[in-house]
Amino acid sequence: MTVAERSTNEAHPVVSDFIARGYHVFEAGVDPAAAGDLLAKIRDLRTFDADLFLSEAQFDADPQYIGVNPAPGRNLLERFEADLAFVENDPAIVAALEALLGEDYEILLKKLICGVPSSVVPDWLKARIAGNPVNNLGAYVKAPFRDITYFYGIDFHQDLIDYKDREADFITLYIYLHDVGTHDAPLFLLEDSHRLGGTLFPHALTKKGDGWLYRDGRGHEVQTRQHLLTGTTGYAAMWHACTLHGTQPDAADNERLSLRYLIARRPGVAAPGMDAVNATLLGPLSLEATRQDLDARGAAQIKANSVNEA
Numbered sequence: 099m100t101v102a103e104r105s106t107n108e109a110h111p112v113v114s115d116f117i118a119r120g121y122h123v124f125e126a127g128v129d130p131a132a133a134g135d136l137l138a139k140i141r142d143l144r145t146f147d148a149d150l151f152l153s154e155a156q157f158d159a160d161p162q163y164i165g166v167n168p169a170p171g172r173n174l175l176e177r178f179e180a181d182l183a184f185v186e187n188d189p190a191i192v193a194a195l196e197a198l199l200g201e202d203y204e205i206l207l208k209k210l211i212c213g214v215p216s217s218v219v220p221d222w223l224k225a226r227i228a229g230n231p232v233n234n235l236g237a238y239v240k241a242p243f244r245d246i247t248y249f250y251g252i253d254f255h256q257d258l259i260d261y262k263d264r265e266a267d268f269i270t271l272y273i274y275l276h277d278v279g280t281h282d283a284p285l286f287l288l289e290d291s292h293r294l295g296g297t298l299f300p301h302a303l304t305k306k307g308d309g310w311l312y313r314d315g316r317g318h319e320v321q322t323r324q325h326l327l328t329g330t331t332g333y334a335a336m337w338h339a340c341t342l343h344g345t346q347p348d349a350a351d352n353e354r355l356s357l358r359y360l361i362a363r364r365p366g367v368a369a370p371g372m373d374a375v376n377a378t379l380l381g382p383l384s385l386e387a388t389r390q391d392l393d394a395r396g397a398a399q400i401k402a403n404s405v406n407e408a
């Protein structure tokens with residue numbers, strides 16, 4: 099890369115937004131018609147109702163907490179590769195990814211996320227998971243449906259949580275496949291939270307003003323502003339792997355369906371945009387342990403949830 103190209107990348111608004119706030123919203127989003135077409139195909143394949151779930155007796159007969167999320171060979175999006183061009187080839191998205199991650203960036207993971215509405219979550223399950231910080235429902239969903247990730251809310255977390263010992267050299271890209279308002283379990287994102295680098299989950303957050311006071315346990319703190327990601331079909335936003343975000347349980351009658359991508363610099367390829375962002379962080383770029391909320395089986399051992407107080 100030439101010096102001129104390097105300074106162009108560092109000047110890209112996605113890089114300055116990541117440095118200033120820890121995230122970037124694409125003003126124009128991605129093609130809403132293509133998003134709507136994909137949504138219709140997904141809805142033809144899957145009904146998001148109470149039939150998704152195991153019975154309590156079935157679950158208790160053999161609780162499985164690991165291997166209950168999309169993975170290669172068990173990912174609904176694998177059959178929609180061609181339909182994802184509206185995201186992956188969108189010029190604004192591509193330009194932003196190149197500015198942050200350099201050329202030839204790598205998609206680590208792409209999957210469909212469903213925010214499951216309260217009306218379809220069985221009562222026995224609601225009672226069990228009340229107050230848990232991470233309500234990923236994969237463990238309770240019938241095996242054939244585990245090609246999507248199902249959430250009933252998740253407390254503020256960093257996407258670094260799933261990548262212990264990995265550097266925060268990747269971003270998350272989120273696309274809404276339909277309009278998402280305040281009652282559709284929108285993402286809550288804490289501006290400036292990326293500044294403290296990697297910290298252990300659950301995070302030390304105290305509600306203050308229009309945001310949260312966030313401490314890293316190492317002597318630093320930052321006052322964050324809470325930003326609600328609401329928008330219309332094709333809404334697109336990107337954030338740093340250390341940016342705190344979460345969702346409340348979906349109080350609406352309808353599921354929320356979104357695309358979630360994790361995208362990284364390719365090993366050995368220059369990523370001056372991300373390097374410039376990471377040079378501004380106060381804390382570590384990687385962690386030996388990222389969470390302390392689970393027991394050895396992967397079940398919740400802590401009851402605590404900040405985002406539900408937001």
Ligand SMILES: O=C(O)CCC(=O)C(=O)O
Pocket residue numbers: 211212213249251252257283343344345356358
């Ligand atoms: O979509 C959701 O409800 C939460 C998703 C999220 O925060 C994540 O996947 O990291």
